[in-house]
Amino acid sequence: MDRVPEDEAAETVRQLRALATPEGASALARAGFLLDAGTDPVAALTRLRTEVGTDLAGPAWGIARQRQKARSTFGADAERLLFTADTLEQAGRPQLAARRAARLLAGGADSVADLGCAAGTDTIALARAGARVLAVDLDPVARELTALNAAALGVDDDVWVVAGDAVELVEAARGGEVAGCGAAVLDPARRAGGRRQLDPDRWSPPWSTVAMLLAKMPTSVVKVAPGLDHDRVPAGIEAEWVSVGGSIVEALLWGPAVSTAWRRAALVRDGVVHELTADADPGPAPAGPVRGWLHEPDPAVIRSGLVSLVAADLGATLVDPTIAYLTSVGPAGSPWVSSYRVDEVLPFNLKKLKALLRERGVGRVVVKKRGSAIEPETLARRLRTDAAGTATVVVTRVAGAPTALVCDVSG
Ligand SMILES: C[S@@+](CC[C@H](N)C(=O)[O-])C[C@H]1O[C@@H](n2cnc3c(N)ncnc32)[C@H](O)[C@@H]1O
Structure with a gap:
């Protein structure tokens, strides 16, 4: 988060108090x-x-x-x-904050330090889950928002908002406690100057604080960027990727007392959470020829490195060792994949693809791609004609060769 000049912050705090x-x-x-x-x-x-x-x-x-x-x-x-534009942008989803709070507290911890509370989404979820929460932030506007929001939702009896530096608090942590609390939530600011900070060493607090917290606080959880390199995940720490509606919305590292797996993928659909775990790296799925159905794994499965578990469950193989598309003889009734019936397979060639779609009466396509430089919207436009039929065209590599799969032809 960008540091706001002191006068500006004091004026915002004054305005927030007036609005309360x-x-x-x-x-x-x-x-x-x-x-x-x-x-x-x-x-x-x-x-x-x-x-x-x-x-x-x-x-x-x-x-x-x-x-x-x-x-x-x-x-x-x-x-x-109450939110400022900045704190709303940094706020997590309350349903996921509640899920995280429940898991963090399941072992019996009753006091939690929320290290970087922003507008208080995690603080409120933790208090609602029954914890006493010490909400810490460097930013006076964030502290004011958390205090007012906790009061607005009636959980302020269990929330203490204080100024503090998470870096110093984590350095001072001893005996499984930070700032006198038996559990901790850390959600570092991962943007600066309106831009995403891809380098974890530039988050605030930085990666060194994340690693130290996970080493010192058994009951802890850290929100990290979904693109975090697996090599960064310390041994004995469970990493989890959560998707909603086909997009990854958060990635988490769980402290050693809460970790129960090597990796976890979680997917929320229609309010139901599906979870998939592995105790150790399951390795890659085997590759094989394209069969009657193509399956696109949910990004939480791909990011968590659990594609081979889904493949084994579906009796499916990868279309290429380097591409996360699966293929099997039959359709899949699995929340972890979106399935497409494969009607045609041809080497990728625009002229031949156009001719084939004309022959099959297809005038409108949705293009998906993986392992190809094509631009899906541009290709879809170029393949558009007056014909009534529709299809999904998947452009990818099959056993190393650029290939088009024409799927779900209808009309
Ligand atoms: C990503 S936001 C937290 C969002 C919050 N968990 C939510 O879901 O609404 C990160 C917060 O950490 C605060 N912060 C950054 N560095 C900090 C530090 N060293 N000590 C305390 N707070 C810090 C920022 O001011 C910001 O409010």
Whole structure:
């Protein structure tokens, strides 16, 4: 997270406190109403200034806009929570924070240090799961948001918000406790200057603090970037990748007392969590020729290195040792893959592909690719004709050769 100048932070804290008063709540409600009604921002601010005063109008409008964005993730709570643009961007999903909190506390820990609380998503989830939470942040705006949000959701009796540096607290951790708590959550800021920090040594706190926390705190969990290199994961630490709707939304490293596997893939679909684990690296799946069905593994399975478990379960093989597409004789009833019926297999050649689609009456395709430089949208446009049929075209490598698989032809 970028450090905000002190004056600016003090002014934001003052505005947040003003919004937490009954007058502030009315201003927020009015701003929310105008926003939901689609009022032009300039007109809305003019009206707000007249109705609630110049001091509250701007901040109320700003928070109302963040609440509107937060609604799809935070549901009804969004109407009571306060976020700045920065803290909303860094906030995790509350359902996943609740899942993490439940697992962290399952061993009996009752006090948790949330090291870098931002707007308090993890703090609130931990308090709701029954823990006493010490919420720590370097940023005064984050601390104010966490305190106000914990109060707004009625968990403030179990939350203590303090200024502190997670780096120093972790260095001082002893006997399985950090800042007097028996468990810890660390979610380092992984953006700076509006850009993602790909190098874990540049996160805040940096990787050295992550590694030290996992070494010193048996009951801990760290949120890391989904692209984290497997080589970084310390021995005895479980790494987990979680996907929702086919995209990875978080990656976690679990402290030694909570780790129960080498790697875990978790997938959330329709509110149900599916999990897949391995106690040791299962190695790659075998490769073989393309058969009647192609299966695209969920990214959580791919990132966690568990494709071969899914392959064994489906009786499937890889189409190429370096490509994460599986193939088998029959369709798969598995949450871990999306399956496509293979209707045609041909060496990748635009002219031949066009001719084949014409022959089969296909005018619209969805293009998927793996291990190919083609641009899916561009290829789909080039393959488009007036014909009524549809298909999925998968461009990939099969046993090293650029190949097009024409799947699910219909119409
Ligand atoms: C990614 S955010 C946490 C998001 C939070 N878990 C959530 O889901 O809403 C990281 C937070 O860590 C704080 N932070 C960064 N470095 C810190 C440090 N050394 N000590 C304490 N807090 C720090 C930032 O100010 C920021 O609020």
